[in-house]
Amino acid sequence: DAGVIQSPRHEVTEMGQEVTLRCKPISGHNSLFWYRQTMMRGLELLIYFNNNVPIDDSGMPEDRFSAKMPNASFSTLKIQPSEPRDSAVYFCASGGQPYEQYFGPGTRLTVT
Amino acid sequence: AQSVTQLGSHVSVSEGALVLLRCNYSSSVPPYLFWYVQYPNQGLQLLLKYTTGATLVKGINGFEAEFKKSETSFHLTKPSAHMSDAAEYFCAVTNTGFQKLVFGTGTRLLVSP
Numbered sequence: 530d531a532g533v534i535q536s537p538r539h540e541v542t543e544m545g546q547e548v549t550l551r552c553k554p555i556s557g558h559n560s561l562f563w564y565r566q567t568m569m570r571g572l573e574l575l576i577y578f579n580n581n582v583p584i585d586d587s588g589m590p591e592d593r594f595s596a597k598m599p600n601a602s603f604s605t606l607k608i609q610p611s612e613p614r615d616s617a618v619y620f621c622a623s624g625g626q627p628y629e630q631y632f633g634p635g636t637r638l639t640v641t
Numbered sequence: 642a643q644s645v646t647q648l649g650s651h652v653s654v655s656e657g658a659l660v661l662l663r664c665n666y667s668s669s670v671p672p673y674l675f676w677y678v679q680y681p682n683q684g685l686q687l688l689l690k691y692t693t694g695a696t697l698v699k700g701i702n703g704f705e706a707e708f709k710k711s712e713t714s715f716h717l718t719k720p721s722a723h724m725s726d727a728a729e730y731f732c733a734v735t736n737t738g739f740q741k742l743v744f745g746t747g748t749r750l751l752v753s754p
Contacts, residue, residue, distance in 0.1 A: 533684070560740050572685075572731065572744045579740060620684055628673050628692070628735050630742060632684030 533633035535621050541639045547609040550636045553602055554623030562630060563596055563606050564620040572620075578604065611640045643668045643734045647745035655753050660704075660719040662748050664732030667713065674715040675733040675742065676706055685731060691715065702726070727752045 534553040542548055554561050562577040576586040578598045586596070593612070598604040608615055618637050622630040648663040666672055673692045677685040689700025696708040702725075706717045715732060729749045733742040 562741070571746050574741055577741055585741065622684075624740060628675070628740065628742065629687060629690065630685075632677075632686070634684050635682075 533621055533623050533631055535619075535633040535636050537636060538634065539637050539639075541641065542611055543641055544612055545610045546640075547607065548611045548615075548638060548640075550606040550619050550621075550638070552604045552606070552621030552633060554604070554621070555625065555631055556602065558623035558625040558631070559601070560624035560630075561598060561604050562622040562624070563604070564622065564632075565617045566620060566635075567617045575606070608638075611638075613640045616640050643672065643743045645732045645734050645743060645745040647730075647732050647748050649748055650746065651749045651751060653751040653753065654722045656724055657721050660717070660722045660726065660750065662717040662730050662732075662750065664706075664715045664717065664745060665713050666715060666732070666734045668734055672734045674706075674708060675735075676700065676704070676715075676717050677731045677733060677744075678702075679729045679731065679747075681728075688717070688730070722750075722752050724752050724754065726750060 536551045560579045563575040566572045575588045576596045581598045596606045616639050618635045620635045622632045624630045644667045646665045675690045676688040678688050679685045689698045691698045691708045699705045704719045729747045731747045732745040735742050
C-alpha cells in the first residue's frame, strides 16, 4: 500500500488566493482527518470524516476553511481567501483499526 | 474531556543512554493511549498503542510504554538511545466511541554522540 497520499507537498501562494489541498486515504480506511501543525499552536485537528460524512468540524478556524470528501478515496481542504497566518504544515490522516491513524507526509503551505 | 500532558518539551540524552519520555493523561473513561513519532519533514508515525490487556506495550524501534492507571501515566522508554531516535514524540489519548485523538504538545528528543 502506498500509504496516505497528499498533494501538493509544497504550496506557495499570495494572500487572497484560493488554496486546495488534496488527500487520498489508505484504501479500506473509513475515517479521515485533517490536521494543521505550526510551531506556535502545535498539532490541531481541523475536521474529521467517517464514511465520507463530516463528523466534527469544530476545529476549522474560520469560514474561509472548507473540507469535502466526495468519495472514500479522496478529500480536499480548501482555504479561500488565504492569509499569511494560514501558513503551516497540513496533514491528512486516515484511520482503519479503531483509533489508529496513519498520517500522510503533509503539505507545507506558505502564504505571502 | 480527555487530555494529555507531556513533561518536557525537550529531552537530551547521550547515545546508548536510557530514553524516558513522560506522558500523563486525563480521561473519564478507560483510555486508549498512543505514542507517535515525527521525523523532520515527515508525518506522524504510530510507535505503539495501548487499548486493553497487557499494560506493558512494545512498539517499533525498541520502544515500549507502560500503562499505569494508578498514576494516570503512559511513559515511553527505550533502554539504549540511537542517533536515529532523534525526533519529536507525541502522546495521544482517546476513549471509546470517538475516533479522534487528543495529542500532547510533543517532546523533542535530542541524541548526542
